[in-house]
Amino acid sequence: MKLLIADDEQLVRFSIRDILAEIPIAFDITEVGTGTAMVEEVKRIFPDIALVDIRMPGISGLKAIEELSPISRNTKWIILSGYSEFEYGRSALRLGVIDYLLKPVDPEELKKTIGRTLDIIASETRGEPGELALHKHNDQPRDMPELLVRHAQIVAGRRFCEAVGVAQIAAELKITPNYLSSMFKKYTGESLTAYLTNLRLEEAHRRLKEPGISVKEVSSCLGYTSSRHFARLFREKYGLSPSDYQLS
Template sequence: MMKMMIVDDEPIILRGIAAMVRGGMDQPDIMEAADGYEALERLPDFKPDLLMADVNMPEMSGLQLIEEAQRRGYCSRFIILTGYDEFEYARKALRLGVKDYLLKPVQREELLGAIFQASGYGEEAAEGRNAASGGQDGGVIDAVLYYLRQHYQRDLSLDEAARHAGVHPNYLCHMMKRDLGIGFVAYLRQIRIEKAKELLAGGPAVPIGDVAQAVGYEQARHFFKVFKRMTGMTPGQYRSASDSPGR
């Protein structure tokens, strides 16, 4: 059973993340905290396997909480929650050894995939299964990547891709991270953004909202944030740059 502490000063987000974790994992032991000080009070007795904290909290930021938890030896595995405006904080957190960061609003599959990767659970079992399979993982990965490229336009989950490949979702996530250096959600996001760039750069101007839906994003606002985080430009800026002479 994995022990996890979630820290966020927004009650709706805190409850929502806890509900997604409980609904997607096998009986996790979750403790919630509304701020960094409450977390520090509870950490010595709880001693979580994984601590997830919002970056932007009053009085004590998520990074300050993580640094203090590391210093006191309360926890060694961390994930941070961040909005686009705090992306530089996220980069700093990765340099500090934080396992991953999640961009709000958090998507369920991305959340569960990040938790699995950060926690380290299942790695030994996955390696044992790979040895027993006679090295068939490469074929599984190829099949999954092909499937993603064929179905990226719609709501595509890790569970669905794993069923298609005939493996457990956690095992698929582990294989992709091990063999490709990138998780399921990150790879799917990469495909979608590359396809979006093609749509923005070629042919007549397609409304950005239509581009978002064409590559699998129901909410144009979320597409905008992801595109800017990955390319450094808004979709409109990328289109303008692509239309510039000499490009």
């Protein structure tokens, strides 16, 4: 998933990278600091998502989006700005941007916006056959299966604390469990079940250090009905039992 950050403030770009690192998606991130550089990079990489500051050296973010939208038709634009004037937001909406976020960017708001954007991208890949010809970058077809896998990772990251598995995620994506399992294994090298387990165990690794929490509570809040099964998985991954880890 190619993502462009266009902002003339380096600290803002670093902050956005840190927030994106908390999302369970492998973003291929490109950074630029001017509107001119943004135009050049979009024409080179055709990003899936672009986070764009309104005011940058060279040309403004809005002008750049206006120029690039007909060229990079599948790029989803998200505006970043330190300015809250209505006119900026209205101009952004006319350009078809996904959202308009004020700086300093709120981490949860950005994560929600990225999640919604990925939902939009994934829903487009499940369009009717006659629509598929529209979904391309610079006349290059999208890898539909890969985006499906990315969307499955988003759903897993959102729901791993529930008692969900391949069947429930496939149902949300409106595809068969067998197809989802096959594509996920092909593009990631691991099963979706293993991916879910790793998300849960990493969260357990963090929660078990919270004061006063029990192994049973952690097991239950992560969707496990059996504390013994949870403990076995935890030991296999980290080399010691959950209770021993708490004491370490």
